[in-house]
Amino acid sequence: MKNSKNSWFAKFAKKTSSYAGKPATFALAFTTIVVWAFTGPLFGYSDTWQLVINTGTTIVTFLMVFLIQNSQNRDSEALQIKLDELIRVQKTANNALMDLEDLPEEELDRVRAEFVKLAEEHRKRSARQTAELPEP
Structure with missing residues (x-):
């Protein structure tokens, strides 16, 4: 497994995903949309005026999909490893369940x-046991 701490992309994706989820980032995006909307009359609601926001939001969305997916994949993998460790240390656990995510769909x-x-x-069983309990 490649060490993601050495990967510039992993660092960049993690930071960007972290910032993307902050209220200040939402406020900045919202403010951008409000400013753009208020400039509509100034530019006569032209095709270029509309193209600016469409192009900008499309580019940001396109790039964010990859950054957030990278972070999500890394988080899922870390969580899976933690779950595998919990399964491994339980004496009565079924250790065959540790790599379920790698099985084919039919096997899953x-x-x-x-x-x-x-x-x-x-x-x-629980329902039978509950039914067999004496009334208080």
């Missing part, structure tokens, strides 16, 4: 069906 569906069945059995 099969494992999911097994856990749905286990959950249904557990609910039935």
Whole structure:
């Protein structure tokens, strides 16, 4: 696994994603839209005036998709590793579940069906146990 701390893109994506989620960034974007809207009469609501905001927002959106996806992928991978460690240290855990994200779709569906069945059995057992309890 490549060390993401050495990757300039990973650092840039993390910082940018962090800043993108801040209220000040939203305020800046909102202010930009308000200023653009108020300049409409000044430019006669021309095609160029509209093109400026359309092009700007498209470029920002396009680039942010990749930056945020990079951060999301890294966060998901870190979370998966943490979950794998929790599974690994549990003596009664099924260690075969540690790499589920790498299984083919059909295999994931099969494992999911097994856990749905286990959950249904557990609910039935719980309902029977609750029904067998004496009234207070």
